[in-house]
Amino acid sequence: MLNWWNSMTILEQVFACIAIAATVVLIIQSVLLLIGVGMGGDADLDGGADADGADAGLDGNADVQDGGLSLFTVRGLVAFFTVGGWVGLALLQYLPPAAAIVLAFLAGTAALLGVGLLFKYALRLQSQGNLDIQNALGKTGKVYIPIPAQEGGQGKITILVQERLTELDAVTKAARTLSTGEMVTVAAVVDPQTVLVEPVQPNETKKQNQGGISQWIQS
Secondary structure, three states: OHHHHHOOOHHHHHHHHHHHHHHHHHHHHHHHHHOOOOOOOOOEOOOOOOOOOOOOOOOOOOOOOOOOOOOOEHHHHHHHHHHHHHHHHHHOOOOOHHHHHHHHHHHHHHHHHHHHHHHHHHHHHHHHOOOOHHHHOOOEEEEEEOEOHHHOOOEEEEEEEOOEEEEEEEEEOOOOOEOOOOEEEEEEEEEOOEEEEEEOOHHHHHHHHHHOOOHHHHO
């Protein structure tokens, strides 16, 4: 083992340290997951997690309901350094250092994106697994992705349904596009994933704010 370490260049030793450390963390995460610790989503390290209650696990994860793509998470960064470290270490045997570093970074980024996409869809399925979309009728939500006017396409809203912050596809019959951040009311259910929304009038929004109904949206 010592001979193997001494035979490497400084750059190879750096990649080896990164890869070994990240792999150890990955193994610990996997073991904790197998025994049922940290079964929730991944903690968002960029401060952008949308959570309706976060219970941190021992592996640095938190139970979040996040419909967006969170890249800089514990699992994502572990995957980045694990894949990037081993790929860089292997490529240094065949390529110049600059090329190996670039390719290792690209491989790590691919792993980061893969983990982000995996957990995005896994959390979406989890959050909507027991969701009755009919319970969204009459509730007020917030436009997440702009909704084209006169049912010209789909956008997305975030809305509190069954005490969970949920992301739903949305269409509107309004004569104008509903912009990101705008308040809307669910008027009808189109299908199990899509609702028909109407813009909330300013006086209605004021009433809801006074009653505390939409405090979760203003946060």
